[in-house]
Amino acid sequence: SSSSSSSSLSRPADGSPSSSSSQWLHHLKDTAALFYGSAYVRYLAVFQMSFGFGQTFADSYLNSEIVVESLGLSSVGWVSAMIPTTAALASPVLSALGKTKSSKRFWLVFGSLMICSVGVIALIKNKQQLISAKWWISAIYILLGIARGVFENTGKATIVDFYPNENAASAFSNMLLWSGFAFGMAFLSSGFLSQRMLGSILTALSLAAAVCIVCAFKLYF
Structure with a gap:
């Protein structure tokens, strides 16, 4: 019985670490293959990176360097909460107004320009001017909240439109991969x-995202 027990332990079953690792590698391969083979994914990746960079710009730079100095450490929580709150409020509007191909293109470009406006503010205003803005700094978080709403709502709906088949999972994996990559780089x-x-990178990335979105939909139409 001991030999049968040891042999059963040596055989990898479904759900075992080796099986999970194999599935993970297979999924990673599919994700990379779709990025290499699909212009849609490459175009949308630029928007996803601009979103990731913009969100982390707020988390890593604005919170610690601006909000703490301007409004105090106790204000970081409520200021940061404005991003998901704004995104949640914007989502029903985006769902209602973003049902067609052309409207999805409009809102994705609009979201890119919201991120771009944050980059421009970081370019034209110095650190002390942002600190002196006091609670007006929350306007930047509202802009990023709108962009997050576009990313979470219109961005995901667009992926479903572009990939209504078995490639949808790999397309969503690319979305997470590139937004996460930009999160890490910004951090x-x-x-x-x-x-x-940082403002220059964010401005350039978001402007490139707007152009890439137009290119993606030009292929799609």
Whole structure:
């Protein structure tokens, strides 16, 4: 019985670490293959990166360097909460007004421009001016909240439109991959890049996203 017990332990069953690892690698391969083979995914990845960079710009730079100095540490929570709150309020509007292909394109470009406006503010205003803005700094979080609503609502609906078949899972994996990649890059760079440099990256990335969205829908129509 001991030999049968040991042999059963040596055989990987479904759900075992080796099986899970194999599935994960297979899914990663599918994700990479779709990115390589689909222009839609590559175009949308730019928007997803601009979203990720913008959200982390708020979390890693604005919260610690601006909000703490301007409104105090106790205000970081409610200011940060404005992003998901605004996104939640915007979602029903985006759902109602973003049912057609052209309207989805409009809202994705609009979301990119919301992110771009945050980058422009970081470019034209220095750190002390942002600190002096006091509670007006919340306007930046509202802009990013609208962008998050577009990402969560219109962005995901667009992926379903582009990939209504078995490629949908890989398309969503790419969305998470590229937004997460930008999250990481923004987090690492916010410690040593200046506000102006971060604003420049965010502005360039979001403008590129707007152009890429137009290109993606031009292929789709």
